[in-house]
Amino acid sequence: MHGAPRPSPTRSEINGAAFAATLPTGLPQGLICVAKIGNFLELFRQVARFKINYRYRAVWAAMSDAEQPIPELYREAAEQVRQLARQARLTDIRGDLLALSAKFERLAANADAAIRLGLPGCPHGEIIPPDRGRPPPEGHE
């Protein structure tokens, strides 16, 4: 993968390198081998993490800049409605707004799940009803 930014070294990688550098030359081969395996496992973990990040970035990159992912839109809306609820001095208004905020959070979670499952129409589609994808109860057509 050309041009991909190399992830910054993690604390364990730095510690591993530092540890390897401090190893005296006369140490038994077994101990040096353990240190090398540790470094290899850290490298493997970084590659796995990069692959996961790359995959999810690809999902968002498929959209134009103007098109924000639906879960993000709903989370943003939920946060703003929560802020408005704090300004309300009547309990019923506050209750309404907090309920609406909770609804937006639920919709964000549903949209996230739909993206994870790769349901068609997501993240570009309409609001995902909570029951979509659930198998029909037994005995029903």
Added chain:
Amino acid sequence: MEEPQSSPSHADSEHYREMASKLRELARQFRFPGARQELLKLALRYEVRADQLDARSAPAVSDQERN
């Protein structure tokens, strides 16, 4: 209990209108139609409630003015 200077229902109706206006403003910022629709629906409900509160308190206010 002592009556407050301004009618509580009038203050409440003002608050409903204020919140409705803020909801409409928020709705304008949202690009996603689902969220926008929910906010506009709530804003409309608050405006209706404010009108109802005003209508309920209107005779009481005119009575006070007459006295």
